[in-house]
Amino acid sequence: MPDLEIHQYEVAGHLGRHLVLDPRSLAYRRRYTGEPLRPVEWAPKVPVLDQQNLGQQGIRTSLLFEGVDDVDALGSCTGNAATALISVLHSLEALDAAGLSVVDAAAAEAWAIGLYSDATHRDQWNDAAWPAEDCGSSGLGVAKALRTRGLIDQYGHATTAEELAMLLQTGPVLMGMPWLSAFSDPGPDGFIDSDPTWATSPLEGGHEVCITALEDVTTNPDGTLADSTVLLFVNSWGAWGDQGHGRMTIRSYRTLRPEIDLTQPRLDVR
Numbered sequence: 001m002p003d004l005e006i007h008q009y010e011v012a013g014h015l016g017r018h019l020v021l022d023p024r025s026l027a028y029r030r031r032y033t034g035e036p037l038r039p040v041e042w043a044p045k046v047p048v049l050d051q052q053n054l055g056q057q058g059i060r061t062s063l064l065f066e067g068v069d070d071v072d073a074l075g076s077c078t079g080n081a082a083t084a085l086i087s088v089l090h091s092l093e094a095l096d097a098a099g100l101s102v103v104d105a106a107a108a109e110a111w112a113i114g115l116y117s118d119a120t121h122r123d124q125w126n127d128a129a130w131p132a133e134d135c136g137s138s139g140l141g142v143a144k145a146l147r148t149r150g151l152i153d154q155y156g157h158a159t160t161a162e163e164l165a166m167l168l169q170t171g172p173v174l175m176g177m178p179w180l181s182a183f184s185d186p187g188p189d190g191f192i193d194s195d196p197t198w199a200t201s202p203l204e205g206g207h208e209v210c211i212t213a214l215e216d217v218t219t220n221p222d223g224t225l226a227d228s229t230v231l232l233f234v235n236s237w238g239a240w241g242d243q244g245h246g247r248m249t250i251r252s253y254r255t256l257r258p259e260i261d262l263t264q265p266r267l268d269v270r
Helices: 023-028 077-089 092-097 105-122 139-148 161-168 250-259
Strands: 005-007 019-021 154-158 173-180 203-215 230-234 245-249 261-266
Touching: 019 139, 019 261, 023 154, 077 105, 077 139, 077 173, 077 203, 077 261, 105 139, 139 154, 139 173, 139 261, 154 161, 161 173, 161 203, 161 250, 161 261, 173 250, 203 245, 230 250, 245 250
Parallel strands: none
Antiparallel strands: 005 019, 154 261, 173 203, 173 261, 203 230, 230 245
C-alpha cells in the first residue's frame, strides 16, 4: 500500500468523508496553464438526494444488505455526491442500464448507498466497511468504486482554485471538505460562508459534495481567480440551502484548501 496521507473525521448520519491523499495522484493533476475560465453549470439528472430520513423515504437498509438493521441516516456523502456527478456524465439510457433512477429520489438514494458501500471496501486503509459499520469513505475511494463498476474511465485531481475552475469547464467535480457548524445553517441563496465568523465555528466532521457550477467569475490582473468567484454545489440533505444546493466563494475555498481534496471522475473521449 502506498504511503497515504489520511485524516479521519468523526462519522455522523449526515457527515462521512475522510481526507485520503495518494501521492501518486499528483501524476493525474491537470495544471492550469492560462486557459479562459468562464461561468459554467452542469445539471445532474437525478433529484437532490437525502442521506438522512431514510425511513421516511421508504428506504430500509435491512432489505438492501443482509445482516444489518434499518438505520435512519448514513454517512454516505461520498456515494451521494458521486451519484449526482455520474448522472451528468451518462445518458439516460446508460443510467437506466446501471440501475440508477432519475425520477425516483428514494431509488436513487438506495443506489447511492450501494455505491457508498463499494467505496468503503475500496478504502483499503480502513479495516471497517459498510455493511455493517457506518465508517465513512473518501473521494478517492468512491472514484475507485466508479471505475470498478465501469462507470468512468479515469479520474483526475486539482489542488488550486484555477485548476478547479479549469476542471469545471469540462464537467462537475467532487469536493471533500471539513464541515463547520456555521455551514449547516446557510445564508441567503445557500451561501455557507455568509456568516463572517464561519471560520471560527466548531468542526462537525468531513463532508463530500458535488460542485456543479462556477458563477460570478472574475479574474485578477495576473489571471488568477478573484476571491469573489462563486462555487455552486449540490448537497445530499434534501431540502437544505437553496433547494438542496449550497454556495461558497473562492476565498473560502482557499481558506479551507489544506483540508480539501478535489476529484473529477470522467469518461474518455470516445
